[in-house]
Amino acid sequence: MSPSNIDLPQGTLDLLILRTLSLGPQHGWAISERVQQISSDVLRIQQGSLYPALHRLERRGWIKARWGTSENNRRARYYELTRAGRKQLEVETDAWRKLAAAVAQILESA
Amino acid sequence: MFTDLLYRLRSLVRRRVVESELNDELRFHFDSEIDKYICQGIPREEALRRARLAFGGHEQIKEDCREAHGTSFVETSLQDLRYALRQLRSNPGFATVIILTLALSIGANSAIFSVISSVLLKSLPYPHSGRIVRIFLTSSIYPRFPLNPFDFRDFRARSESFDSFAIYTRGDMQLSGTSTEPVRLYGFQITSGFFRVLGLRPQLGREFDRSAELPGNGRQVILSDRLWRSRFAANPHIIGTKITLNAQPFTVVGVMPPGTEHPGNDYHSLAYGDDVDLWSPFTFQGNPNQRGSHYTEGIARLKDGVTPGQAQSELNAIMAGLGREYTNDANWQLLVVPLYREIVGASQRMLFVLLGAVGMVLLIACANAANLLLARATTRQRELAVRLALGASRSRLVRQLLIESLLIAFIGGALGLAMATAGVKALVTLLPADFPRAHEIHVSAPVFAFTFLVSAATGILFGLIPAIQASRTDPRRGLHEGGRTATGSGRLSRLRNALVISEVSLACVLLIGAGLMLRSLLNLVHLDPGFREEHLLTATVALPNPEYNSIEQAEHFYETLSANLAAVPGVEFAGTGSDLPWTGYDENTSLNIEGKQPAPGDEFHARYHVASPDYFRALGIPLLHGRFFTAADKSSAPLVLIVNRAMAEKYWGTDDVIGRRVTWDDHPKEKDWFRIVGVVGDVKDKPSSPGAEPAFWWSSLQQPFAFLAESLVIRSTTGQQTLADAVREQVHRLDPALAVADVQWMDEIVYGSVATPRFAFILVGLFAGLAIILAAIGTYGVISYSVSRRTSEFGLRVALGAQRLDVIRLVLSQAARLILAGTAIGLVLALALAQVLKNLIYNVSPADPLTFVSVGLMVVVVAVLACYIPALKATRANPMIALRAE
Numbered sequence: 003m004s005p006s007n008i009d010l011p012q013g014t015l016d017l018l019i020l021r022t023l024s025l026g027p028q029h030g031w032a033i034s035e036r037v038q039q040i041s042s043d044v045l046r047i048q049q050g051s052l053y054p055a056l057h058r059l060e061r062r063g064w065i066k067a068r069w070g071t072s073e074n075n076r077r078a079r080y081y082e083l084t085r086a087g088r089k090q091l092e093v094e095t096d097a098w099r100k101l102a103a104a105v106a107q108i109l110e111s112a
Numbered sequence: 113m114f115t116d117l118l119y120r121l122r123s124l125v126r127r128r129v130v131e132s133e134l135n136d137e138l139r140f141h142f143d144s145e146i147d148k149y150i151c152q153g154i155p156r157e158e159a160l161r162r163a164r165l166a167f168g169g170h171e172q173i174k175e176d177c178r179e180a181h182g183t184s185f186v187e188t189s190l191q192d193l194r195y196a197l198r199q200l201r202s203n204p205g206f207a208t209v210i211i212l213t214l215a216l217s218i219g220a221n222s223a224i225f226s227v228i229s230s231v232l233l234k235s236l237p238y239p240h241s242g243r244i245v246r247i248f249l250t251s252s253i254y255p256r257f258p259l260n261p262f263d264f265r266d267f268r269a270r271s272e273s274f275d276s277f278a279i280y281t282r283g284d285m286q287l288s289g290t291s292t293e294p295v296r297l298y299g300f301q302i303t304s305g306f307f308r309v310l311g312l313r314p315q316l317g318r319e320f321d322r323s324a325e326l327p328g329n330g331r332q333v334i335l336s337d338r339l340w341r342s343r344f345a346a347n348p349h350i351i352g353t354k355i356t357l358n359a360q361p362f363t364v365v366g367v368m369p370p371g372t373e374h375p376g377n378d379y380h381s382l383a384y385g386d387d388v389d390l391w392s393p394f395t396f397q398g399n400p401n402q403r404g405s406h407y408t409e410g411i412a413r414l415k416d417g418v419t420p421g422q423a424q425s426e427l428n429a430i431m432a433g434l435g436r437e438y439t440n441d442a443n444w445q446l447l448v449v450p451l452y453r454e455i456v457g458a459s460q461r462m463l464f465v466l467l468g469a470v471g472m473v474l475l476i477a478c479a480n481a482a483n484l485l486l487a488r489a490t491t492r493q494r495e496l497a498v499r500l501a502l503g504a505s506r507s508r509l510v511r512q513l514l515i516e517s518l519l520i521a522f523i524g525g526a527l528g529l530a531m532a533t534a535g536v537k538a539l540v541t542l543l544p545a546d547f548p549r550a551h552e553i554h555v556s557a558p559v560f561a562f563t564f565l566v567s568a569a570t571g572i573l574f575g576l577i578p579a580i581q582a583s584r585t586d587p588r589r590g591l592h593e594g595g596r597t598a599t600g601s602g603r604l605s606r607l608r609n610a611l612v613i614s615e616v617s618l619a620c621v622l623l624i625g626a627g628l629m630l631r632s633l634l635n636l637v638h639l640d641p642g643f644r645e646e647h648l649l650t651a652t653v654a655l656p657n658p659e660y661n662s663i664e665q666a667e668h669f670y671e672t673l674s675a676n677l678a679a680v681p682g683v684e685f686a687g688t689g690s691d692l693p694w695t696g697y698d699e700n701t702s703l704n705i706e707g708k709q710p711a712p713g714d715e716f717h718a719r720y721h722v723a724s725p726d727y728f729r730a731l732g733i734p735l736l737h738g739r740f741f742t743a744a745d746k747s748s749a750p751l752v753l754i755v756n757r758a759m760a761e762k763y764w765g766t767d768d769v770i771g772r773r774v775t776w777d778d779h780p781k782e783k784d785w786f787r788i789v790g791v792v793g794d795v796k797d798k799p800s801s802p803g804a805e806p807a808f809w810w811s812s813l814q815q816p817f818a819f820l821a822e823s824l825v826i827r828s829t830t831g832q833q834t835l836a837d838a839v840r841e842q843v844h845r846l847d848p849a850l851a852v853a854d855v856q857w858m859d860e861i862v863y864g865s866v867a868t869p870r871f872a873f874i875l876v877g878l879f880a881g882l883a884i885i886l887a888a889i890g891t892y893g894v895i896s897y898s899v900s901r902r903t904s905e906f907g908l909r910v911a912l913g914a915q916r917l918d919v920i921r922l923v924l925s926q927a928a929r930l931i932l933a934g935t936a937i938g939l940v941l942a943l944a945l946a947q948v949l950k951n952l953i954y955n956v957s958p959a960d961p962l963t964f965v966s967v968g969l970m971v972v973v974v975a976v977l978a979c980y981i982p983a984l985k986a987t988r989a990n991p992m993i994a995l996r997a998e
Contacts, residue, residue, distance in 0.1 A: 031140065049138075053177050054177050061116055061119045061181065062116065063119075
């Protein structure tokens with residue numbers, strides 16, 4: 003683990019997963035790789051939290067899973083956003099932006 | 113929400129598939145991770161190590177994913193359930209005792225609840241039955257009195273409170289002309305709105321209309337479904353045909369559907385139920401200005417939103433108006449009572465007492481179960497301590513123990529329901545014949561729900577304390593204490609003692625209840641009824657046919673019949689009279705007494721009867737003064753009267769009143785006076801009434817008006833069963849067109865008259881028996897547990913020279929403290945609760961010292977006996993083994 007990565011704040015994991023899946027269906031491993039890549043290795047999702055989160059999102063009906071074939075020709079479980087999930091992503095993105103802006107404002111003014 | 117449920121359901125139902133999918137998914141991730149490292153040029157061994165490191169605990173992730181499925185509660189509960197089943201199987205003795213006692217008590221509760229749910233909770237089988245009311249007259253002398261028909265007609269015309277208002281009166285009829293012997297049928301005469309009041313419609317034909325109430329139009333009849341099927345082969349074209357009733361042709365205008373329940377009535381009463389065979393129109397005859405005769409009963413359907421109280425005030429206002437027009441109508445008030453209360457009101461208290469009694473049995477069973485569980489929890493402390501030490505949460509332990517107790521309770525509940533189903537059938541056969549709605553009682557859906565709830569509540573009630581107690585186990589101490597015997601913790605033993613005390617005291621309460629009821633029942637059974645019921649056959653014969661139109665003709669028939677019956681071998685006396693004791697007969701009249709004036713607002717009144725010369729001899733009613741009637745007391749002879757002792761004492765203050773005179777005429781001439789020639793002993797009005805009301809008898813040959821039917825009383829020497837056939841034969845020899853009804857031995861009537869107190873006693877007695885057994889088991893359990901814990905102490909004592917008796921005394925004195933405390937509390941509690949029984953017991957004080965003392969002694973003896981076995985065991989404590997066990 004690189005010393006530069008930080009713990010994910012509560013609730014952000016769902017947002018990251020939803021955002022990653024908004025680009026297209028992915029399996030679990032790819033999701034964690036993609037997040038790590040895009041965040042330039044700063045954010046790293048622990049598998050221990052990734053899979054329970056995926057199952058929870060699936061239970062809520064925001065994503066759905068189906069079995070597909072991976073790039074290296076293996077059976078993998080692909081997740082994709084549902085309509086409800088897309089809506090949820092908008093809501094959460096919006097909420098996150100507001101939160102980030104507010105936090106930034108406070109940090110700068112202080 | 114819905115997808116969520118579906119998802120959880122799939123995870124639960126297709127658990128294996130979901131598990132293997134999860135496995136594959138995680139495997140894929142793991143492999144991809146390794147591939148990545150290998151691509152980066154890391155050697156395979158190292159890649160494997162790094163992947164494992166990054167992955168964390170494989171099982172932990174799976175567990176978290178399962179958690180995310182939202183099914184873990186159910187799954188772990190299922191685990192607990194399997195575990196609980198194993199626990200029960202591993203300890204079958206414990207399981208059997210606890211499940212059986214619970215099954216018995218839950219079953220008893222369900223059975224009593226079946227009765228309550230069918231009798232009290234289910235609405236009556238009439239649409240909007242809450243709006244149906246019964247209407248009576250009331251005065252200071254007669255709290256509930258039938259209506260005069262002409263008064264009714266005025267009420268019907270002037271009142272605004274009712275959708276429909278009707279009167280009805282008993283009108284049994286004799287059916288002949290069908291293939292079999294003539295039969296007496298239960299019938300009622302009804303006015304036009306009767307079935308509209310009940311909300312019922314004929315399945316064929318129509319209800320009577322107003323024109324049927326006119327004199328001359330009364331020869332119409334509506335049949336019950338049963339009569340239509342049994343006597344007329346369910347003939348679909350029966351409407352308009354004529355049938356022979358009371359030797360007259362009646363036109364069938366309707367057939368009621370099955371389940372047409374008679375709403376019950378007071379005057380010539382027939383209990384609520386489907387016993388009525390036919391209905392004929394009530395016709396208004398006689399002078400509408402004469403309103404002294406009261407023999408019809410009111411029933412009405414209130415308009416929506418009108419209360420019985422409002423209807424009563426309206427009728428009272430109308431009655432006040434009528435009172436100014438007709439002298440007979442002064443001084444009467446109206447009484448409007450909801451039909452529901454009329455039908456089930458009397459049995460309500462008894463049923464609630466029974467429910468209270470079974471409720472107590474259940475509480476005792478709960479205390480018992482809690483006690484057994486507590487004892488076992490102590491021996492399981494080690495197991496619980498290990499689980500706690502291995503990281504089980506306390507809430508999980510409580511849950512697991514609760515699931516165990518719930519499992520026990522539900523097994524008990526299921527068994528109990530099976531017992532209740534059988535028990536309810538037995539219960540219904542035990543019920544008094546006139547018990548309302550008895551045929552509607554069965555185990556129904558509400559009973560299932562009740563049993564389920566009671567089982568769940570029971571399981572939580574007896575499981576919660578032991579479970580919380582067990583979860584308090586300190587892992588260190590638990591492991592330690594489990595390793596060697598030690599005395600149980602103080603708090604725990606105090607709790608167990610409290611449970612035993614409450615078991616004993618509740619059992620005490622129930623036994624006292626049963627004891628009071630037994631005393632009351634014995635009082636009723638051993639009561640001198642005022643007549644001799646053994647070997648006494650009774651029957652009813654009505655003479656509806658035209659050849660008996662005059663009183664002379666009718667009495668000639670009864671006289672001949674009595675003489676013929678008296679000649680039958682084995683018959684001592686045969687007589688006839690207006691009625692039999694204890695069959696609900698209650699005909700009253702006011703009267704004038706020579707030389708006396710009634711107090712203002714009061715009047716002389718008495719119940720009237722008719723008797724033939726041998727009526728009293730056959731019934732075994734003793735003659736106190738004067739003489740019985742003779743064949744010479746006919747209409748041409750001086751008018752005579754026999755009175756009972758109650759009447760003599762009430763109006764003359766002495767029982768020797770021979771020669772005193774009374775009359776019914778307000779301006780009597782010399783010939784209108786009736787001279788008292790005999791005084792007979794009192795016959796209690798009902799088996800449980802404190803005494804007799806004033807009553808008198810006319811000589812049957814001097815009766816002022818004819819009775820619908822007369823009762824036969826035949827005293828025989830042996831009570832031979834063939835006598836019933838002989839009676840039918842004698843009647844038919846005189847007239848084959850007559851029906852003989854109500855053939856019954858008087859001792860059966862007497863037996864039936866105490867059916868309600870007997871029913872209550874049998875049930876409360878059963879419950880009390882169960883209670884004392886449970887309490888004995890509970891006491892035995894606690895004492896033998898404490899003995900087993902103190903084995904080493906007893907061993908030491910024996911080693912130091914204690915005698916057997918000393919050890920027994922030691923154990924028993926510990927037990928005695930609990931038992932005496934329980935008994936004392938029980939007696940005090942019973943003293944308070946027995947007041948509830950006041951109206952249910954006869955001639956026994958609710959604080960009857962005999963019952964209290966004997967029950968107290970009995971409880972102490974039984975409980976001490978229960979402790980005797982563990983005490984004996986204590987004396988056998990072998991000092992060597994006891995010390996080695998340390």
